[in-house]
Amino acid sequence: MATCACEINACVLCEDRLYPGLSKEQICQIRESLIREMYEPHEILFREGDPADFLFSLRSGQLKLTSSMPDGRQQILRIAVAGQLLGIETFKGQRYPFTAEALTDVVACKISPDDLRKILEASPTIALRVIETLSQELDQAESLIRDLGLKTAPEKVSSFLLSLIPQRGDSNGELPLRLSRREIAEMLGLTEETVSRVMADFARKKIIGSGKGFIRILDRKWLEETNGVETKASSAGRRAQSGHS
């Protein structure tokens, strides 16, 4: 076992329990095809347009996936979190459709599409996990589409802020904020300035408190309402009164 490339068991492809039907040897063989790698913040795992030679299974840390246009406009497609699989969009080969950049320290398992295919064929449990992961990613993407397509700037920012709250939500503690204003803007289809203004406005209204590298949600309910889960009447009312206070 000591020869396994993968010693820490934390990613979709690495956990023992995911290979119930297989022998130790088979498991070890699978793990041999995984290449463990570490990255520091701002390091690029791969760039949009590069030949997609490897897929990545994220063990820990966060990545931002971006796509940009020749003139420099850039869009964050998604923030990838531990457990997710990167680059399956390119299962058929070809090229990466986005750039992946580490936001934090990152540990990832690198694997070739062919090897992954073999693993999936060998272990339905893994395949199922991959499907679940993919579903989650698709869901994330669809949420962003909603935000981009039909929300106003304040609604977008609300939505973003709410997405920072961890699942089992301890509501209003300090939440780490790893993205700069610019990055938030690139995610929400806004400009740096607009994000800054909206957040300053929220802070003035005591909706959030902000500090260096973190924010604190002070009025979660207000954010949830402003985010679009509201009646036509309440929306119109709030929007009407939402000029400069």
Add this chain to the structure above:
Amino acid sequence: MATCACEINACVLCEDRLYPGLSKEQICQIRESLIREMYEPHEILFREGDPADFLFSLRSGQLKLTSSMPDGRQQILRIAVAGQLLGIETFKGQRYPFTAEALTDVVACKISPDDLRKILEASPTIALRVIETLSQELDQAESLIRDLGLKTAPEKVSSFLLSLIPQRGDSNGELPLRLSRREIAEMLGLTEETVSRVMADFARKKIIGSGKGFIRILDRKWLEETNGVETKASSAGRRAQSGHS
């Protein structure tokens, strides 16, 4: 075989060749869990927020998947095409995150999440196909994010028009257009009027020809350039001159 609920073999879950290791009986049993259904244009398969009791495998036809806000704003998240699986975002249960409406005549196989899970565990080939389908859907979603987040109205419309061209592209024949201006707008995060203006403009410039229920791409190259695959210089130039002609 005659007792199988699924007789036409065209969806991810129905093709014989996808169950290489299984006996006739097992295959037949799997198919028993599929409920084949047919829908007409404008029929709703399910609504956003409904309990997600079933997943759907699309055999033929097209669907639009929409999400809307309480005040009526609506966003098309994706156009689902034959072969795709609908609603896996809800693999964990819960509720449909969007409404699915038939754009054409549609044939779909309905299946419960539990049954699907069983099938996936039994057939890695199927699981692999599902993963490929999901990847494709994710890719579609990410493209839309790009369009929504960083493109101007004409760029969005270009991108949309190009997406109508079938894979093995016979370039400039008549392409069926199943979406109204309103629906195109709902997809691209624009208004009906803006889409109408842009398309009228394109038609005047002989980029496209449009008719009732179809369009014809006359200058594909121009669309591809306007879509963002272009240099900074060419973009700036074109944008500068793109006022009212």
Add this chain to the structure above:
DNA sequence: GAGCCTGAATGATATGGATCAACGCACTCG
């Protein structure tokens, strides 16, 4: 054919957010 309906095109005007520009503050480097 008259009346009506629905989708698309077009015009006039308003506005949310982009853009351009300046400034403050913290940090780093020599």
Add this chain to the structure above:
DNA sequence: CGAGTGCGTTGATCCATATCATTCAGGCTC
């Protein structure tokens, strides 16, 4: 220490697209 640099904030102005309103064209019914 002062100069330089990066990020965020704030202000003034502009413009792409929304919004509101009207017209047009085709299809349907009576």
